[in-house]
Amino acid sequence: MLLEAACEREKVADALRHSRDELARIAEEQAALRRLATLVAHAAPEKEVFSSVAREMGQVLGARHTLVVRYEPSSTAASVGIWRAAGSPPAAMPVGSRWTLEEGTVSDLVARTGAPGRVNHYTGQGPLSTELRARGVVSSVGCPIVVGRALWGLLIASSSTPEPLPDDTEVRMVEFTELAAAAIANARSNADLKASRARVVAAADEARLRIERDLHDSTQQRLVSLGLEMRGIEAAIPRQFERLRHQAAHAAKALEEAVAELQELSRGLHPAILAKGGLEPALRVLARRSPVAVNLDVCLDERLPQRYEVTAYYVISEALTNAAKHAFASVVRVAVDVEGVGVKNKKDKAVHLSIRDDGVGGADPTHGSGLIGLTDRIEAIGGTITVVSPEGGGTTLQAEIPLD
Structure with a gap:
């Protein structure tokens, strides 16, 4: 009797330990999915999302390597996100790697079936299988990423040991693929919106x-x-x-x-001096014609590309009009410069506009076509705009446009 009771207690203890471990695993998995969902909801860049998906999924699954792969034309694929566990062999395929789909690999299997799949041993003699074995990859599980009913790519979890990944790996990967698909769809929507807005602004400028x-x-x-x-x-x-x-x-x-x-x-509509002489002389003419006194400070070592000059000109022109008609300002201070002038990479340079008046303030960026139009124009070329206008404290408009 005592032996049976002891065995029963041991079984109960084992069940409790298993339940605790399972609950801890579920909690860890849900926490990882929440972190990724937060990134997606805040429209984080695709690169950041892909890297986070690979890391979170790898840590939850206990895999040695994880990979986010995008399918490309002509039966090729590219690595766009990767993670590997500490102390594990070099990553399966570094970010930016491209390869031709090869029979016997998980990327080819998922591309053909459009469904989750696994390869327990890379035994093929093709260049991709050979490369994976050389990098220490023994087996892989892949799960498709579907965006708008089309197969976009896949997530891959790989092992560097002879033991294959657990049987439930495919099921546990599904939610990660859904978050990756949501991030891609968000990025596409944002890109389409920016492109559409840019086309509208460009068409308006061409019409002018x-x-x-x-x-x-x-x-x-x-x-x-x-x-x-x-x-x-x-x-x-x-x-x-x-x-x-x-x-x-x-x-x-x-x-x-x-x-x-x-x-x-x-x-x-489109001042000739802007096209011929550039932004600085055009702004000086604009300042002279303004009914409000303008203190102009333009620091440009060279001419900007046309779309930046046109955008800056119309933003400042609209701001001066608002200062005269609505703000009842007595003076407006306008500053234009390029931040990061000594930097060779255009990605680190930006046109900075600052327009400050001493008027009555109270401007609301969400009302009136003027400020909304300025926002559209700035954001159409990837810039940002902020308006600070407390009652009685004047209005400050600042815009930054990356030279990328």
Whole structure:
């Protein structure tokens, strides 16, 4: 009886230990999935998400190597995220590696079936199988990443020991693949939105330039010719027809005023000096024409690409208009410079705009087409914009546009 009771207690203890271990495993897995879900929800860059997916999945599964793979055209695949356990052999395929799909490998198996699969021993003689064996990979489990009903890639967990990965590995990998797919879908949506916004802004700029050119080359020239003809008619009218001469003179003056207004309008659409001389001279002309005093500080060693110059010009032009019409400011301070001037890599350079006025403040970036339009224009080329406008404290607009 005592022996049976002792055996029963041991069984109960073993069951409790197993339950505790299983609960700890589930808790660890859920914590890893929550961390990844947070990254996805905050629209983290794909590179960061892929690296985190590989790390979290590897640690949860107890694998030696994990890999995030993207399928490419012509039956090829590329490594986009990787992790390996401390002390394990070199990673299966470093990030950036590309290979041709090869029969007998897990990447080829998942590509053909579109379903989870495993390879318990890499025995093939092809270059990929040979490379994997050389890197210490014995077996692998793959799980497909499906984005928008299309097979995008797969997650791979690999072992460097003769023992294959546990039977439930495929099931435990599914949630990681779903988070990777969500991150890819988010990135695609963000990229599509940015591209669409950029196309809209570019189309608007092209339309402005075309209208300005048409006004200058066609309408404006015709009005100038008509004005000259009216002056000729005025000069040809005999002096005894004073009233008729006066009417002709009035018509000629009206045409001259219309030409001046048209020139002003065309300069607002797309100033010629911006295209010919660059941002600094265009801003100086803009400052002189502003009804509000402008303190201008432009520090540029060279001309910026056209889209950056156009964006900066219209942002500053709109800000000056707002300062005059809505802020009732007496002075506006405008600063333009390029941060990271000594850096060769354009990714580390950025155009910085700062527009500060001493007006009434209270500007709301979420209302009014002006500030919303500025936000769209800045974000269309990958920049960021912030507006600080406390009541009675003036308005500060700052924008940063990476030169990438």
